[in-house]
Amino acid sequence: DARVGKKQLQDYLDAIEKKQSFRPFGFMANGDDVFFLDNDTEAERHVAGFFSRENLERILFLKQNRKPLNSIKINDSIIDRAYQVEAVRRISEAIEKKKKRKALLVMATGTGKTRTVMALIDVFLRAHVAQKVLFLADRDALVEQAETDGFKRHLPSELRARIWSDSTEEARRARVCVSTLQTLEQ
DSSP states (O other), X not given: XXXXXXXXXXXHHHHHHTTSSSOOOEEEEOSSOEEEESOTTSOXXXXXXXXXXXXXXXXXXXXXXXXXXXXXXXOXXXXXXXHHHHHHHHHHHHHHTSOOSOOXXXXXXXXXXXXXHHHHHHHHHHHTSOSOEEEEESSHHHHHHIIIXXXXXXOTTSOEEEOOTTOOHHHHHOSEEEEEHHHHHO
């Protein structure tokens, strides 16, 4: 088990932290599994592989500049219904207080799921909880709606890109990417 060396990794991180201004990240690997350790207050998490320097710098930026999610005012030009605001706050609370990395939002047709997600993304970006966002949908029409009625209208200053099967540089630079599940499966 790659996690057998966790105590040794934490000792290394403690020693390195004393020589610089931040606690470094660590990886535990055994040739099959790779685990990422952000710090000793969070549990290690299984990852697909080692992160690039660019990704580690992004994680460090987020860690050093993060603001509490509940301190970010929800943009009422994006959502204004009480249940939408409550959904954003509950997801924010689950991430902030319960240290969740995933959330499921279930809303009926016509209740403003896309706009609620837009508001949530806006809060995440302004709080520096996320630096890049991938919006996925199962149909082109939903992706186009999110792109035009959502991101372009409500987050006009964010660099956006549609991911196609041959997308590369434009999507790399964008902070907000949209795509269909089918495109990513190719």
